[in-house]
Amino acid sequence: MSSSLWGGELRKVSAPLLKSLQTEIDQLLRRFKYAETAFLNVYKKVIDLPDPVEVLEHVQQLQRRAQRSSELELENNQLRDTLNEYNNEFAQVKNQEVTIKSLKEKVRSLEEEMESKVCNQLKERERQLERSFAEKEREIQDSNLDVARRLGEAERTIETLRSALSQAQSELFDVKSKYDERANAKLVPYSI
Numbered sequence: 001m002s003s004s005l006w007g008g009e010l011r012k013v014s015a016p017l018l019k020s021l022q023t024e025i026d027q028l029l030r031r032f033k034y035a036e037t038a039f040l041n042v043y044k045k046v047i048d049l050p051d052p053v054e055v056l057e058h059v060q061q062l063q064r065r066a067q068r069s070s071e072l073e074l075e076n077n078q079l080r081d082t083l084n085e086y087n088n089e090f091a092q093v094k095n096q097e098v099t100i101k102s103l104k105e106k107v108r109s110l111e112e113e114m115e116s117k118v119c120n121q122l123k124e125r126e127r128q129l130e131r132s133f134a135e136k137e138r139e140i141q142d143s144n145l146d147v148a149r150r151l152g153e154a155e156r157t158i159e160t161l162r163s164a165l166s167q168a169q170s171e172l173f174d175v176k177s178k179y180d181e182r183a184n185a186k187l188v189p190y191s192i
Contacts, residue, residue, distance in 0.1 A: 076118050083107050
């Protein structure tokens with residue numbers, strides 16, 4: 001009988017404890033399910049995010065473009081300074097009005113072309129391959145023009161040197177002829 005009393009009291013004491021324990025377990029299960037659902041929601045959002053490597057590469061491209069843009073601006077300013085110097089030099093040459101007029105037209109055309117080129121380069125950054133091809137083609141043409149200009153200068157220098165050589169040879173021939181005449185004139189009295 002004492003064991004059944006003891007068992008009854010044990011049930012009375014342990015029933016609220018078991019109920020409290022069961023409530024705590026139920027709450028833990030709800031929290032776990034909520035945490036699991038929240039984790040799955042966050043995971044679904046994170047898995048759909050794009051790869052950050054592509055974004056970083058894009059940012060690096062933008063930084064390179066910004067740096068190239070400032071380099072182009074500096075180059076443009078240097079070209080403007082050079083063009084201003086040419087304009088000043090051309091203004092000082094008074095006897096060559098036709099040449100000055102022509103060169104001023106070329107300077108104005110080059111300024112417009114340079115401004116247009118800089119604007120186009122800034123606007124057409126997304127079409128990098130086409131711009132790069134056009135720029136390389138322009139550089140080759142500029143190089144060809146520079147080579148042609150240098151070749152023309154070299155040919156003029158060669159002509160000048162040939163003319164000077166011809167003149168020097170002619171003068172040398174004249175001096176030699178005069179020398180031979182004097183030598184023959186000195187020999188003539190001795191032969192008589």
